[in-house]
Amino acid sequence: MKCKVEGCDRECKHYPGKGICQMHYFRMMRYGTYELTKHGKGNCRTRNAKGYQMLKLPGHPLVMANGFVYEHRKVIYDRYGDVLPPCEKCGKEVTWKTAHIDHIDEVVDNNDASNLRVLCRACNVMRSRVHIPEHTKKGRSSITINGVTKTASEWSRDPRVNIAATTILFRLRNGMSAEEALFTPKVTHRHTKAKTVTPAYGEYQGPKNGASPS
Known part of the structure; x- marks a missing residue:
């Protein structure tokens, strides 16, 4: 089987499950992309299979093992730094390890700051589900x-x-x-205390001091 990278005629001997040759496997591991610049180094900007933009920033606090940082996460980091605000939907406290940076318009390469918001994992998962009224x-x-x-x-x-x-x-x-x-306004009923009835003069009032009636 030939390598899936366009223009490559090498065989996928070592990584047939990934559909790429050994050269492109290590290129992806090192640079986060199959492409090379004329200088033989990975591009400063690339995108993953889902379309998310990535930047080559080896010294960034959010850098991944391949030396790249997701651009949408970098944009939010530039705004807030190490301490993130709580989830915009539910108010749950989040950190960079637990936060999801959501694209409001669902266009994953639109990394304008106004299109990004901080969500917790649960709210991000629920957001992606089809809403049934x-x-x-x-x-x-x-x-x-x-x-x-x-x-x-x-x-x-x-x-x-x-x-x-x-x-x-x-x-x-x-x-x-x-x-x-x-x-229509709710009708409230006023609660009043029971009236105390004073017996008429000479009316029998029951036994007094525990005495039995005669």
């Missing part, structure tokens, strides 16, 4: 107002709504419109 799931309520559809629980968390999800559903079952169910 709660109201489309089996057994969930579905309430639409002004073209926006949410469950009762989601509407109850809206800052304009001051009632619980159970109250919203109760109101809908009793014939209220969606707007009325969500935005």
Whole structure:
């Protein structure tokens, strides 16, 4: 089998699983790229198989074993240094060992500072999942107002709504419109102490001092 690198006719004797010859294997290990400049050294800029930009910066604090640094991580390091801010979505504290630098527009070679944010691993994983609206799931309520559809629980968390999800559903079952169910002020009942009734003169008031009735 021939090396997969374009223009290379060498056989993949030592690294057939990677599809590259020995020369290109060691070139990648040393320089982080299969390409060479006219001076025989690795390019200062390259990209990995997923399209992430990498810079040749052997002395950088975030340098990898191949001597390269991911450009998006360098951009954030230039802004914050060694101490990162917490996860932008959940507020969890992160370090350079645990942080994920997310591309907001999902274009992995757009490393403009305004397109990058710090996330924890969990938020970065959840961000990449396809979002399924709660109201489309089996057994969930579905309430639409002004073209926006949410469950009762989601509407109850809206800052304009001051009632619980159970109250919203109760109101809908009793014939209220969606707007009325969500935005009608909650009726509060005042709790008053029981009135003390003073017996009329001569009315029997029960035994006194533990005495048994005659």
